[in-house]
Amino acid sequence: MTIVQRIKEAIEVGRPKETEKLIKQALSENVKPSVMLEEAMIPAMRSAGEYYRNNDGDIPRILAAARSMRKGLDILEPYIETEGGKPLATIVLGTVKGDLHDMGKNLVAIMFRSAGFKVIDLGVDVSEKEFLKAVRKNPDVSLVCISSLLTTAMPEMRHVVKTFRESKDLAHIKIMVGGGSVDQEFADDIGADAYTETAVDAAEKAKTFFV
Amino acid sequence: MNSYTVEFIHENRAIQVEEGTTILQAERMAGLSPDAPCGGSGKCGKCLVRISGRVENSLTKDSRAKDFAETDFTEKGSPETEQIVKACRTEIHSDLKVETLGRASSHKILLDGSGRETVLNPSLQIWEITIPPCKNGESTSDWERLCVALENACGRYINVQPNLKILSKIAALVKKHKGKAQAVLSGNCILDVREVSERPFLMAAFDVGTTSVAGYLLDARTGEELGTESALNPQTEYGADVIMRANYALERGTRELSVSIRVLLKNMLKNLCEKAGCDTEDVYQVSVVGNTCMHHLFLGISPESLVLAPYNPAISEPLILPAEDFRLGVNPGAQLRVLPVIAGFVGADTVACLVAVNLEDEEKMTLMIDIGTNGEIVLGNKVRRIACSTAAGPAFEGAKIACGMRGAEGAIEHARMRDGRMECTVIGGGKAEGICGSGLIDIIAALLDAGIIDESGKLLESPRTVDIDGKPAYLLFSEAESGSGKPVYLSQKDIREVQLAKGAIAAGIQLLAVKLGISLEDIEQVYIAGAFGNYMDPAGACRLGLIPPELFERIIPIGNAAGEGAKLALLNKEEFWRAERLGRDTEFLELASMAEFQDWFVEELEFPLK
Numbered sequence: 001m002t003i004v005q006r007i008k009e010a011i012e013v014g015r016p017k018e019t020e021k022l023i024k025q026a027l028s029e030n031v032k033p034s035v036m037l038e039e040a041m042i043p044a045m046r047s048a049g050e051y052y053r054n055n056d057g058d059i060p061r062i063l064a065a066a067r068s069m070r071k072g073l074d075i076l077e078p079y080i081e082t083e084g085g086k087p088l089a090t091i092v093l094g095t096v097k098g099d100l101h102d103m104g105k106n107l108v109a110i111m112f113r114s115a116g117f118k119v120i121d122l123g124v125d126v127s128e129k130e131f132l133k134a135v136r137k138n139p140d141v142s143l144v145c146i147s148s149l150l151t152t153a154m155p156e157m158r159h160v161v162k163t164f165r166e167s168k169d170l171a172h173i174k175i176m177v178g179g180g181s182v183d184q185e186f187a188d189d190i191g192a193d194a195y196t197e198t199a200v201d202a203a204e205k206a207k208t209f210f211v
Numbered sequence: 212m213n214s215y216t217v218e219f220i221h222e223n224r225a226i227q228v229e230e231g232t233t234i235l236q237a238e239r240m241a242g243l244s245p246d247a248p249c250g251g252s253g254k255c256g257k258c259l260v261r262i263s264g265r266v267e268n269s270l271t272k273d274s275r276a277k278d279f280a281e282t283d284f285t286e287k288g289s290p291e292t293e294q295i296v297k298a299c300r301t302e303i304h305s306d307l308k309v310e311t312l313g314r315a316s317s318h319k320i321l322l323d324g325s326g327r328e329t330v331l332n333p334s335l336q337i338w339e340i341t342i343p344p345c346k347n348g349e350s351t352s353d354w355e356r357l358c359v360a361l362e363n364a365c366g367r368y369i370n371v372q373p374n375l376k377i378l379s380k381i382a383a384l385v386k387k388h389k390g391k392a393q394a395v396l397s398g399n400c401i402l403d404v405r406e407v408s409e410r411p412f413l414m415a416a417f418d419v420g421t422t423s424v425a426g427y428l429l430d431a432r433t434g435e436e437l438g439t440e441s442a443l444n445p446q447t448e449y450g451a452d453v454i455m456r457a458n459y460a461l462e463r464g465t466r467e468l469s470v471s472i473r474v475l476l477k478n479m480l481k482n483l484c485e486k487a488g489c490d491t492e493d494v495y496q497v498s499v500v501g502n503t504c505m506h507h508l509f510l511g512i513s514p515e516s517l518v519l520a521p522y523n524p525a526i527s528e529p530l531i532l533p534a535e536d537f538r539l540g541v542n543p544g545a546q547l548r549v550l551p552v553i554a555g556f557v558g559a560d561t562v563a564c565l566v567a568v569n570l571e572d573e574e575k576m577t578l579m580i581d582i583g584t585n586g587e588i589v590l591g592n593k594v595r596r597i598a599c600s601t602a603a604g605p606a607f608e609g610a611k612i613a614c615g616m617r618g619a620e621g622a623i624e625h626a627r628m629r630d631g632r633m634e635c636t637v638i639g640g641g642k643a644e645g646i647c648g649s650g651l652i653d654i655i656a657a658l659l660d661a662g663i664i665d666e667s668g669k670l671l672e673s674p675r676t677v678d679i680d681g682k683p684a685y686l687l688f689s690e691a692e693s694g695s696g697k698p699v700y701l702s703q704k705d706i707r708e709v710q711l712a713k714g715a716i717a718a719g720i721q722l723l724a725v726k727l728g729i730s731l732e733d734i735e736q737v738y739i740a741g742a743f744g745n746y747m748d749p750a751g752a753c754r755l756g757l758i759p760p761e762l763f764e765r766i767i768p769i770g771n772a773a774g775e776g777a778k779l780a781l782l783n784k785e786e787f788w789r790a791e792r793l794g795r796d797t798e799f800l801e802l803a804s805m806a807e808f809q810d811w812f813v814e815e816l817e818f819p820l821k
Contacts, residue, residue: 013667014813014816016810016813016814058668058669058703058707059707059710059711060667060668060707060710060711060714060813060816060817061667061668061816063812063813063816064813064816064817067809067810067813097519097520098518098519098520099519099520100520100521100522100801100803100804101602101803102803102804103809103812106809124520124803124804125520125521150454150518150519151454151455151458152454152457152458152461152515152518152519153519
């Protein structure tokens, strides 16, 4: 098995430490980061997503896969940024103010990255102002993803969507919501453009806006 | 070959066996159902028995059973004749008396573990006093004369705070009873003056849980427990978990929720007193502990800050308040004592547990875990303690599990694999209707051992692996075999839920250890609080990796330690102040935003290899 294949497998089955080790090894063996990304990491994440869908929501495994992917990206990021390549679209995402939970949001970020999006991750406890600021600062942003786990943060989510809708200059921005507290009904109610139950589906859904 | 008589004390049964038979074999021959999930390989330590009689040869082939034996000697004190050994590894070479240590023993440990002894030294005091009448020509006030009477009785000056409520009683007492009275004090507060009588004066302790509430009535004179009472928390109708209840409070105000729990406590007090043949009027002190959300809702404080980042409590200090403000139906002068909280998700119940195990004076490195909807974890000793809360979810309470249920009649509480079949113990002894937390752990542990679940948590093919709604599941009881007419099974998704819950707790333990700069091996004892801890089989919990396997022999279930702590805070005033120090000096670690937490969490999602 080549090292690229081994990286792919390490991510698929979700072994962050092994992934880290293998990627470092591959770098020292002068394997191109773009090759690792395109032939190992992204396909691995897609197949992890498929596996997730076909195996009754194996959350532990997809989280582990995402963690492995994240570890890999952290190492490769300095090399990849310079290589460039046109992203499908640029998204801003964050966990809404009042909530510090980001496991799901991080998974969404990874799935979006793997699907070819550029992701600007604002982190957790993100206020409406920070969302607006990030979008205005990055004119290429066309989608905002807002997450919350705790139901208590739902009013804030509603508030953020409302502010976006009332800002004329941001009319072109699509908004997706997700997280443990959210369902389709709530998403419709607050006027979000889309909701998906799982992080894996989120990126697929987002693609439909841009293809 | 010689044969010997083996007598099983609890079961009142005796059989003859041949020399060299193991005790485990003898138990089976006698028709008992010994617990030996490792199949008698000496690994699991579940078949321990206490033996007495003349014993020869190598009674035990490994050192672990000896350790058990030694620890027990200190308690029983007869090392020549008594020993605790693994039944599976012990051959019979003489006549023996065998005491099986199944459930009875875990119950015993529970009482030993939680009931820490304390000196009876309540802040609540009663003094027989004589209030002199006011002499003609003088104008000393009733209050002044009461204070003098008190000083005479106690033999020291007490700087009491004037209490208007009892003033009007003084004149009547002086007139009718020549000033003879009983004064009830807590510190320098007079709570009541009353006629001299044999009436008791009482205290009550409450542990307000999200789901259930436990109450204890105590005699302040003797420290005796006069009764206990438990009830479901009526706030459940406003939401099953703390987040839902907080949401309700944020949307519609805190009042409804506050009233609902206060009314419950009032009714429980009434029941406790009625059963003990006492009057609620004689209850002078009430202590309350609960998780931070229950604490806030009881006190009538909005839980808003608890559920929005950064999740801080509105108040964390210990409180001494007039009980009257909470309409508990107790004596109008009674005092409410509320233990402190540590953080938004580490509450007064955790502090009470720390009081119950006295972590403040503990030399040993101690891990204390309370597994409920949130798993609160504290690691440390007298030098330093750190607490955290993990969103373990309610899987171990039976929620989110396909056939999950609470630990009630019909629930599978224990299970093990024998000859390829899952043998289940059902609460109440009838047919199985579902699985409760302890059963869930046993079932998964047995399936892991049998190789039917792999370490990634995947349910593999087996004679009992079936398709339910198109998804793989392990069938425990078919429709015909179950008590509900529906199949009882463990689904793939259930296993995933358990992985998430145990991953969160295990990761929390790891991070606390990292933060303290110790390794898991350094942890000398593990206290498991709460009802689930009582019934949970430590071997299974370790098999799943919920508790680090290397700590297996150090696990001590401590039952409702929160309730014990609430009682201790009344029985000895020093314990209340200990609670204050424990609350203040226990550090808090917020896991939600730690990147390392997610690393550990992912690491801990898999089940350990055998």
